Amino acid sequence: MDARKKRILGILIDDYIASAEPVGSRTLAKKYDLGISSATIRNEMADLEELGFLEQPHTSAGRVPSDRGYRYYVDELMPKRFITNDAVSRVKMAFQAPMREIAWFIHQTARMVSEMTGYPSMVVAPPVLEARLSEIRVLRLQSDTLLFLVSTDAGVVENRAVSVPEDLSVDQLGALAGEFSREFHGISIHELKDRILDPLARDAERYRSLWETLGGWMAAWNVYENRVTLAGPLSILQYPEFRDIEKVQRVLGFLEREGAVEELLKSALSSTESVQVMIGQESPVEAIWDCSVVTATYQVKSHVVGQVSVIGPKRMHYAEVVATVELVSEELSRALKWA
Amino acid sequence: MDARKKRILGILIDDYIASAEPVGSRTLAKKYDLGISSATIRNEMADLEELGFLEQPHTSAGRVPSDRGYRYYVDELMPKRFITNDAVSRVKMAFQAPMREIAWFIHQTARMVSEMTGYPSMVVAPPVLEARLSEIRVLRLQSDTLLFLVSTDAGVVENRAVSVPEDLSVDQLGALAGEFSREFHGISIHELKDRILDPLARDAERYRSLWETLGGWMAAWNVYENRVTLAGPLSILQYPEFRDIEKVQRVLGFLEREGAVEELLKSALSSTESVQVMIGQESPVEAIWDCSVVTATYQVKSHVVGQVSVIGPKRMHYAEVVATVELVSEELSRALKWA
DNA sequence: AATTAGCACTCTATTATCTAGAGTGCTAAT
DNA sequence: ATTAGCACTCTAGATAATAGAGTGCTAATT
Structure with a gap:
């Protein structure tokens, strides 16, 4: 994995995240100023495919990131701290509102996260x-x-x-x-x-x-x-990977099933990372194998008591989602300090 | 409108509600024991079309009820008191649970109605x-x-x-x-x-x-x-008329827009009927012109303070929905009496 | 007079066939 | 090591052909 491969992989994934279309060598060469020809890119892409970072929907299509490709992107390539000042102040503001019953509070948090990211959000409430x-x-x-x-x-x-x-x-x-x-x-x-x-x-x-x-x-x-609140499930309809009603039903059906999400997110609790990303088949649940899930934990008195989570297509805007979920969970921890 | 026409219209609408397929004369003659041939049914159906109760998607398809046909069905033909004892006891039970904040209560009501009917439900809370x-x-x-x-x-x-x-x-x-x-x-x-x-x-x-x-x-x-709680929006995905994502988005987009539903349901407040049905283009909102909305009001101290409502395809199971919505609104009125 | 059988006709949904175009991998030249 | 060139592959979309369900009308039947 030399620098050029990384560069190409990063740009390809960014482009695919934005366009949802398989990315070809010609497109890449024309659209971005890489200083190399499409033929060279083709060779690099063939290598990247061999390494398992890319795959082809079919022989004569462009490339698409594999689960492993996304994983590498999330771990190594994506821009960090991708969040606007507006978002930060919005979240801080939201948590300054006076307290209410926890259930309601969690509900509002989920709504906010879904609105901010444009994906469905699940928030696990503290174990009341x-x-x-x-x-x-x-x-x-x-x-x-x-x-x-x-x-x-x-x-x-x-x-x-x-x-x-x-x-x-x-x-x-x-x-x-x-x-x-x-x-x-x-x-x-x-x-x-x-x-x-x-x-x-x-x-x-x-x-x-x-x-x-x-x-x-x-x-x-x-x-x-049932500790989980689901917000904004319909937002996935806007993404082309969910043009297929069957798929929508499979995924949303899972999300709406009581307890299912809680169970799923338990598997994200083991990590010591504050934010965890689950990509495609990394998930234990087959129904969401073409989704990614980003999860952050929040604490009360330095015990993890719940999670803030976002689900979307694997072609997710990871940088933004990770930053948002992290911010919200931190602020939520802070807001719950009074407990 | 002689008895036979009514009979045919009623059966046709029932069949269409169940099957979602345009109903032809042959099907009708074979499936139901009407004692007349398909040719006769064809003649009657032509009459019913001329009267505006039926329409044809295209010349060589079966018939489908028009808005007016559904209206006649709802007003005159459909079976009344279409509700199981199970449903009745479920609703009564639900309202015996102890009181909580009104917002939560309304939320639970909406969920119950959506679950019972299989359609999305909107409940308008009292004007707190x-x-x-x-x-x-x-x-x-x-x-x-x-x-x-x-x-x-x-x-x-x-x-x-x-x-x-x-x-x-x-x-x-x-x-x-x-x-x-x-x-x-x-x-x-x-x-x-x-x-x-x-x-x-x-x-x-x-x-x-x-x-x-x-x-x-x-x-x-x-x-x-925002006085409206929406529950079970995803349930419409199961109906073939919502196979088209665009349509789903149009309808659910409307339902999720704050205030929009409240505005819509205001137009159902004028009636003196306890339950009101709005069919297709009878609605003032174009986005839901191929939906029907069933709405019941509930009272506190004999003042109307809110509504219980269900939305679905025009091909809706009206009898059941009307009965459910009526039952729930009555029990809700009763439960709120302590206010 | 009402009903029904028969039949020609219409229209759609499905399937099969064809084609343009985007993208690839390989080879040879730079 | 890079790139231009080219033959090859595969899909999406367009076009054409076909089967089948349903109709309306007419003439025969009850």
Whole structure:
């Protein structure tokens, strides 16, 4: 791999990323001022193909990068720090907005990433079910409605209005909240769920119907077990590689399947790199073998708690996407510091 | 329009809804036991075409319902109360789950409707910005974090954790909340926003930085100005009329455009019918001229506050969709009664 | 008078065939 | 080592041919 080969490979991939058309030697020679003829480029391209960086859709077409070619591009060739000041300030701004429930926050993040990159984005939320309870408060909203406010070490995760048939006084409410907080402090929501659902684990006589209500509430809480938010799935329709409806369905079907994306992104957690790129068949999931996935992790208290991810055609604008995803995940880590 | 014509029209539309293929006289005669020959059916079909209920894609193809044909089908021919017990219990169940923020609730509703019908669903949320404030509570979450809990006559709409630099005592907090509640009771969130953002309208000296924080919060609140949640947009990909990516983009592009759907559905508000069907070119929006939209309104305190809507190809399973949308909107009205 | 069988006609979707053009690899000249 | 030249390959797109489904009309039948 001499410098000229690298140069040609880099330019070819850039051109292909921009045009989506197989790149021929003549085009390359004419369009870019390489100082060598198309014949020479042809020879180099033949070498690059032999090395496995390029492939031909068919004998008389131009060349297209192989998975390995993209890999080399991502690791060695692509421009770094490809991000505008506008983007940086947009992201910083977004995370200065006041806090809300985590689910919503994650949702907005995914939207922003998708909008900025032009590809679908998946964001994995922190594992709320494993957060430790710090406090439970109970407020009276209306005569027959209580509001439960559950704080954890990951912030306020949940609040719910619950209709309670029993008539509890203000004092009783306070006592109830205190009791809850004491009894459940430090356990995870996951455990809380089990405890409340298990009739043996609790004093069944006091606040009977309240317990039952809470039980129902908890049982319905599995919404949260899906930690992944998908945003902007339709943006892939604009790319010519997704002209084929079948392909679109295969990919988007996978992305929409609950849990599937979470599973996929787990395989990106092992790396120590802050941003990881998964190209084509490097993915364990066949449905997305002609896609690439770029994933960054974010942290709370220096523990990885979630991921910010982008999916698109292998012909992806890697430099920009990597930079964006990295920026967002960093800012997200910062924004979650209050947790 | 004698009975036989109606029968033929009804069967033809049912068949076309199921098959997506133009229906010919021979097919009709063979597949359904009408007791008349294909020639007779041909004559009837020619009449129905002349009446404007059917049209031919080209001379030697079968017939396809026209907008007017679908309209007649929806108004007169289609089976009523087309809904399974399973569906009914699913919906009732869903609305028994405990309450959460309205935005989330609406989101879940849209998802359910899309899943049940197999078409994209749009749900218009109640106009939260116009709800009247009933109470504001302020809690301390952590030493430097306050939680604002805003109740309105449409329920708990919002809660936000806000970092407050000032060190307020418990008493001060209570006083603050009381002051807020008194001062702002009965005004809309819309007005609240204006008031807080206007530095002249308030005593600038007390809680200065708190006010500023709240101002920032309010300024960012325009998220809520988009009242529409879209769910399941990808489901249209499965229908053969959306084999064409261009068309998909045109329709989904419209659905994703903020405000566009809200605008469209406004035109369905005038009717006194609980469910309204908009067929093809009956829609004011050209982008969805080969779609149909089924919309039901829901109420709080017998005021219409939002809509539940489904969009799909004109060849839509109207009976089922109408029944579903009606059921969901009724249950939604019931569930929101606590407001 | 309504229905039906028969038939010529129309139109599309599919398949087969042809062609231009872009790109290649190889060879010989620079 | 590079490049010009050239024969060769393969696809995308255009054109032509064909089968088949469906129609409308007419004349026969009930």
